Amino acid sequence: MMGFFLFLLVLLLCGFFGRIVYRKLDFFSGFSAKNVASCHFIDNRPLDLIESQDNDFKVFGLASNTLFEKGKYATASVFGLQKRKAIYREGIGATLINKDFDESRPFLVPKRVKSKPGFYPYGDVKPEEIVFTNIDYNALNAAVANSFDISGQKEKRTRAVVVIYKNQILAEKYASGFDETSKLLGWSMAKSITGALFGALEQQGKFDIDKPAPIPEWQNDGRKNITTRNLLQMNSGLEWVEDYTKICDVTRMLYQAVDMGKVQIDKPLAFQPNTHWCYSGGTTNLLSKILRYQFKSHQEYLDFWYTNLIDKIGMNSMVLETDMIGNYVGSSYGWATARDWGKFGLLYLNQGNWNGEQILSPEWVKFTSTPTDTSEGRYGAQFWLNAGGHFPDVPRDMYYCNGFQGQMVAIIPSKDLVIVHLGLKGEDCFDFNDFLQSVIAAVKK
Template structure:
């Protein structure tokens, strides 16, 4: 018996040593991801640790981390087998921020101004319940079947949908949530946040403060060919700048999100490896570079932080939304926008209505048309920080469909020809989750 236990102990030690050895170069990123994600899910989404670890952090090697929550200081420290502690701290208005080495939470002092004034109008333009409406052209049985089919059956763990919301002619016609989630749960949109960043540029252009065709975007680029990169090139992901977007390795994007205190700087310092407008390359670094460009249009960081909320987010009633920042108070416009499914749907409705919100023009129709114009060399799948179906990626869906997309299958789909916005949150994407089937099934119910 003792011999067997000894052998088992040795084997476990060998396995443990192997795991640590093979992942040691990634430790900073692994514990950084764990602490940041647990912190945000705890203090923004108000979820418990058991739920977070069993769902959001349930993949190797992240599920080996130990996560200690300090509720008093609103921080989370994560380690992997006791190694490489990383701490993320929650700051009101800014979300959770990974602390660089030899830094403290006291160095973070800014806070965006918000307008949470209640609006007594019915959804979507206010906070009150929507007016009951039955549409004769909707097959509600077929709609319910399509919605229910997007969720796992009992004891299943494949589709992993958390929220599904269908808006038709400004009315919620279907809404369903997984256990532990509801209409008030803030959910991370991941790269759907890129579309918010694009919209901020659209607001600035409408106000005459920027032009999508301008170049000489950053002083450090003025002495080389990067000076010719336009704002349009950044928005359309075809700047020609070097970037590797690989979440399964130590790459530009993982180093940016989990190691860099100043995230836009990573892409800012990259060389030009292709001619602008000749090579489409998906890059979260590029979106954070756009965020830095936006910051440069203001006298100070406070005005920059306020602008996103006063001129767009709070103006259209997305009061649950929090866009997190890095340590240097740059909005992480590539990845870290949190809001309820209903508030994400409001953003989709703004685009569905060509930039008009309850009678007020927030974005111009020309900006919406620009957003949905395919990027050169993208094969019709990408516009200005939005994904398109112009190339027929989804064969059973209208080609005018376009969407905000995020990691693990977050999606706000806008279908103008059907006057519909569909919001889905989950933990799986293609091929485990078939969006063509889900979306087409819902749209078939609308005659």
């Protein structure tokens, strides 16, 4: 009898390992391979630095990684299991692939237009510092310095801070090993980039966000009433689970899906549109797919993101990465320098106007920064908001791009400020309220 129970216990443990643990190993190795390939080939970080800093949290550090310089790819596995591979292709970054992916298949890359030399923000040269009489520089520099770790510590893990006032860089600081040329992953800040593309289309008179979303699969059920506005505001009512601590919709999308935009398309309605707010990376990748529908060719789609927004405002360092079918992963995979992330914030601070050209309408900026009814003042259209006082000591008009592990581009119109923070710690470990308040307090108006 005892032997039978031991046998049964072994079967249960094997079943648990197969159903739960083994599937998680695929997630762990997929994350590690993708991050190693991106960090190394986009930002030239050595493997030992990536493993000791970028991949050293929770269980992701268990992965064993190998870089292949000649083939430009990375592999990872956990205890020799669930080996995953991520390939790098110049122009579209790193892509986590599956065993069916044809690596010999030709691929398209976006055409880029580098901005002309000039002073920041309309170029990349930092001008001579303008001294503003209403700025307490000692307090400002102390606030910025305090957001970084003391040497040897790993508590705040800030990598870059840039403070921009009236289009001028007031303060700028980087962690050891990083500088103004370092390309840093914005994670979900890419959602704000994706949203802005619809603003650019609207400004050109080419898209109406209040029409039903152009999804053929939805035309015979209640999903046909979902508008692009609903999607931009995360208000579609579609079923979705966004939890990076477990195997769920978002992790399956990022680490297993071939076509990331299709994952949300296939989800049923859980609520009626515009009655329930639900943060969804799948929704943003669906928006990327909708953008693809607006162009006759894939090349036009790839080019549009850069020629009509990213390169137009001089974010020349930015690299948007694609999924296996070649669409941009608009939910998560945008890399740029801290200064270039700041340019994106300035576009919104300046009401969509860039050096005299109206890329986004002021009405679009207002739409972006206005709370959607069901978010309790936390969300607008692919931007987070402080309208509900989430950060109690920060102006309520602040709205911001927000990404995993503490990525932020904060836009504060009442103070003429853009504050960029890039790092490896989110709100659970880094006090953004104190950081933002202390920077803002140094600006006297």
